[in-house]
Amino acid sequence: MTMTKKLKVAVLFGGRSGEHDVSLMSARSVISVLDPQKYEVYQVGITLDGNWLTGEDALSAFEAGKTQDLRRVIPPTEPASRQSLFVTRETKSGEKLETLSAIDVFFPVLHGPFGEDGTIQGLLELADCAYVGAGVAGSSVGMDKAIFKDVMRANNIPIVDSIFVSRNEIENNMNDVIAKAEAMGVYPFFTKPANLGSSVGISKCNSRSDLTEGLMDAARYDRRVLIEKGVGNVREVEVSVLGNEEPIASVCGEVLPSREFYSYESKYVDGTSGLIIPSQLSNEITEKIREFAIRAYKAIDCAGMARADFFVEVGTGKIYINELNTLPGFTSISMYPKLWQASGLTYAQLVDKLIELALERKSQRDRTERRRTA
Ligand SMILES: Nc1ncnc2c1ncn2[C@@H]1O[C@H](COP(=O)(O)OP(=O)(O)O)[C@@H](O)[C@H]1O
Ligand SMILES: [Mg+2]
Structure with a gap:
């Protein structure tokens, strides 16, 4: 029997966003399929305050809200010595702090700000770590709805007409803002904070007074x-995309929101929004959507995975890309893995593949010369 070294995988969950609890659910599914024959799994939870805590069953402790017995660890901030997993440093006051070190792959199962927006990815880059998913630029462009639209426009991928305005303009020049919006056409409009997810702060505005309210709320x-x-x-x-340099797209799926639009309540409160997999649209439309999804993925330099979300206008059949989610909901019943399941890739195979892609990307990065050589 050959002994191959198991990969040390640290699953990161929780985090400082409104999607903290969604992350715990996604992490539960990921951890349950990581094959113990192949991986040594470390559970690392990030509290709502941003502290990193670990322990054998840290996820259960987070789920139960009983984290007091977990050990505090310091996130990696510099390339590891690669010797021991936890490097202990003693502070002047005598407190012993462990740094998470010598992990082969980090698997951030974190949604929203500080998880999906390039910040944690930047930290992991600094420390020379391999990690699942998109890098710094892909993550932050995927998160920023305004910049994302500019990148789509530059690549001729169709988007809905939109403008963006600053909080300052909303607070000081509401009339101008409303005039600019109304110049785009007739109501309804949607108002959205540029960087957030889960439909938080999003309003459908059917009138001028709705628009005023929606803008103030988003701001x-x-x-x-x-x-x-x-x-x-x-x-x-929606369509799932997987890969690094040569990404592939799954079959398409359709969401049937339980409310007037796919609001926070519709996503997380009602629990009755339906998924239709595969979507019942013409071949022509689904093929276009899959093609746009891959072009968008490459345009933002995404890696690992993303779920691409589209609007199709009934009647005209017009297609618009709405967003790319670089860390989509990842429970075993979420759209992202379900679309892969319908395309012939099981949840466990998907998780393995993402880890493989993380290592591949790291080795690409390691090949890159950082300074001029003769
Ligand atoms: N321009 C639009 N036209 C119609 N519906 C929209 C539009 N923008 C958003 N919505 C509705 O609001 C939901 C949430 O908007 P989205 O931009 O996807 O934000 P989030 O990042 O929070 O998911 C969408 O799933 C859709 O139901
Ligand atoms: Mg959305």
């Missing part, structure tokens, strides 16, 4: 706010 969540033309009679179609 609570970000300094920049997007105003978008509403697509009437819309079908919401």
